[in-house]
Amino acid sequence: MADFLIQVNPGFIIILAGIICAFVPIHGVRKSLVIIAPIIAGWMIYNALREPLAASHVMQVGPIELITMNFDRLALLWGLVFCLAGILNGLYAFHEKCGLTDSSALIYMGSAVAGVFVGDLIMLFIFWELAAISSVFLIWKGGRKAYASGLRYLAIHVFSGVLLLAGAAMYGQANGGDYTFGLIGLDSPGGVLLLVAMGIKCGFPFLHNWMQDAYPKASVTGTVILSAFTTKLAVYALARGFAGESVLIYIGAAMTVFPVFFAVIENDLRRVLAYSLNNQLGFMVCGIGVGTTMAMNGVAGQVAVHVIFKSLLFMSMGAVLYRVGTAKASELGGLFRSMPFTTVFCLVGAASIAAFPLFAAFVTKAMIISSVLYEHHYAVVLVLLFASAGVMEHSGIKVPYFAFFSHDSGKRVEEAPWNMLVAMGLAAAMCIFLAFPVYGYHFLYSLMPSEVTYEPYTGNHIVTQFQLLFAAMFAFALLKRLKIYPDERRAEIIDFDWIYRRLGYQLVRWTDAMWTRLAFHSGRVRDDVVKHVNARLYHVFSPAGTFSASAPSGLAAVLTGSMLVLVLIVEYLTRL
Amino acid sequence: MRDQTDISTGDDKIHPAARYLMWTANSGVVRNFIRFALGGVTLFFLLQFVFPFTDPKHMAPWDHVPGAWAVIGFVSYCIVVLSAGPLFRWLSRPEDYYGEGGTDG
Structure with missing residues (x-):
């Protein structure tokens, strides 16, 4: 049993607890799960520390090897402190009767722990995105005022995940299909994309605004949970890769x-x-x-x-x-x-x-x-x-x-x-x-x-x-x-997010207004042009038109000829 | 989300354990805090002569100057605080500038 457990990524246990939490209506049971799951995960990490060489697991999916468990000294401290943070958060939010918060907090926490113990970039991407999607509910729990912030948070983090996947694909391609998450470096375009993806989650300058936007708007307990995992998972990824x-x-x-x-x-x-x-x-x-x-x-x-x-x-x-x-x-x-x-x-x-x-x-x-x-x-x-x-x-x-x-x-x-x-x-x-x-x-x-x-x-x-x-x-x-x-x-202090929250928003609104106005004016011109062209075509191709005077087949002949030309062009292009 | 029960303004709701911290509100303590801080700076400036840097390979150029860390701390703090005025004038907007409401849940 212990040999089996040592090969299981501890984050999976917390995610499983989060999924169970979503279906448990009893407050006490949910809260027990929120506290016990990170304790069990911490115990699993401790066990892995005793037998580090056995603590690995590889899963073959098609041509790709997915390393679902990879224990080493770098991951150890991150894993343990994430579990500790999970226990503290569980205690801190013990009074809160909200199944959604409990479930999303556990899945988010589990994703972070799992992300630390995976050994390849594809698995990292999966938990990178799962952490983003599960954590947004903690922001939205902050009320209506948090809705737009949550959307921005989700968009930015999903974009970070997309960059991570693109970077991983390029990096893996350049390394003969090896997606192992080790030292990456900045020698390849894939490495640069991976750095930017991690930089977004880590709050690099000009990529940081999601943090100051979303964290203060999340719920009382949500902010505490959010502060522990997302950015530290990014720091871990940077420490391993760069x-x-x-x-x-x-x-x-x-x-x-x-x-x-x-x-x-x-x-x-x-x-x-x-x-x-x-x-x-x-x-x-x-x-x-x-x-x-x-x-x-x-x-x-x-x-x-x-x-x-x-x-x-x-x-x-x-x-x-x-x-x-x-x-x-x-x-x-x-x-x-x-x-x-x-x-x-x-x-x-x-x-x-x-x-x-x-x-x-x-x-x-x-x-x-x-x-x-x-x-x-x-x-x-x-x-x-x-x-x-x-x-x-x-x-x-x-x-x-x-x-x-x-x-x-x-x-x-x-x-x-x-x-x-x-x-x-x-x-x-x-x-x-x-x-x-x-x-x-x-x-x-x-x-x-x-x-x-x-x-x-x-x-x-x-x-x-x-x-x-x-x-x-x-x-x-x-x-x-x-x-x-x-x-x-009391004031709103503007930061770099002014670029997209104000300037970008105003630009989109202006473009929309201009497009509407242009559509109105151009509509009249377009109607006139279409009307005129129709009239001319009728005069040329109608049974009483110019073409019909010498060629009775009229419009049908022209259309058939046009189709023939089109088919010839397509045939020619496909043979190139 | 929150439990704002009993936000009163009277002194009847002072927590019993707060009496151990009431000295912090004493006007004499507040007034003399500057002396405490200055005393700390002076003490640790003098202690630097007792505990000098011993490894020249691992010293920054300013580590040769006694009290350099105090100067760095003082100047840095002043720069940060003194920048607040112009920065606030430049970057502050009305609270509902973005039209999304404030940050308090």
Whole structure:
């Protein structure tokens, strides 16, 4: 039994649970499935870790070998952290009585896990698309306002899948029908298409807008689930296919910087977190671009802790939205009086993302920055440090400050439901445990793709990191004291999606209006022309017409002749 | 989707556990936060002399300058925040600009 299970992709179990969930009307049973399925999948991954060589399965479909299970050290951490995120999400959404959400969340989660453990590009495409299609329901659960965002999300992700399939086909063709998902590189057109497909899902600059568009509009629980899987599956695909591609260093650096400027002026705190997510992905992409052992370990570690602390931050803002009815910074403030536990958990998440010593990102982000430094990309290191200060601004200070402290908005609400608190508490505990100097970070490092020699708790690392963070805090306090720090104001901040949401939309509307107008005017001209041509034809070919005067066969003769010419032309062309 | 029960504005609904955090609303604490942050910067600037970089092969050019990370943090933070004003004027539009409603479910 165990030998059989070890060859089954753990994601399949979660997807199966999701399908069963769709037909189960009992809330308790569904919720049990949502929590138990990722636990079973996690156990399967743990089993595979004990016998990695046996954990593979190949299925022959026609001439193509589909690798449905391919276990290795790179996939390990992604698989485990996806299962952990699934358990946390199940707990967080325990109060929500919605079969559609439960089912789609499980299928989405299962697709992400399955995508990590498949071994060829065709199977990756299948789960890439399944993840997109199943996750859109979590956005639409956000209500009518989320409908258009969901459609855009679906269109963009399906397009990403189409690019992935096209890239896979070209890549496979160029490699003699070998679709194995390994190091791809950018030497072939197929590789470039695959990179763009992954870049869309990963939030590359100018391809990122679906994230800030859809995530803040999804349901309270939906945003938390969405934040964990889609982008990290893309990071995994990049890590497997494009490690060491230096262009990713610069793309990643750009990804760390531009969201910082949007996050500082954004009023919706869930959208701030979506920009923050984009910024964190930049660090990972940068590390993949470096591609050294240390960088890839850093990327894997950063993915693991990021899934946890970003979920935690989204959970805390979700709890605020759930209780207060808004996540707009301009409407919040002083909520620590009503939601003290949520406040503390949010602060742990903020400290973790800002990479305070003893908190999650401290032991992983430094590995990425150090690996960039060791390759002597000093300008990129400066950019990453700038972005780190930016992280401190938008996620370390802005989110907790405007939600829970700042001025007292006077709103008094209930603390978050028990299940949300349990989920946030577990995530907060993980954030601390995984960076803890005794056993904690060693455990995380033991799961990384390669052996780790990096030591995070050195004197100068702690000192310089505290310097950066305290200086950022001092700048915040000084700018507040000088009344330069901007107040939060309600507004829609336009981003690159303005191109298709406004300009493109207006262009289509203008084209439609012009076409209608042109059709109206051209209709009259067309009618006149047709009428005139008909009259002329009648005068020429009718029994009383010009042709009939000398050739009685008239119109029939001309038509027969024309058909003959046409047949001759077709015959000639087919023989070429 | 949400449960906005009992959004009141009185102090009768303050959570019992919140009393452990009430110090954060103390005006003295808020006023003196800047001193705490400055103290932290000073402390870790001095500690850099105790824990200097030891591996010259793995040092950035600015790592030779004591306090460089603090300067980077301060300047970067100021650039981000000071850019907010012009960026907001450039990029902000009315909330229903796209005609799809806001983001709050």
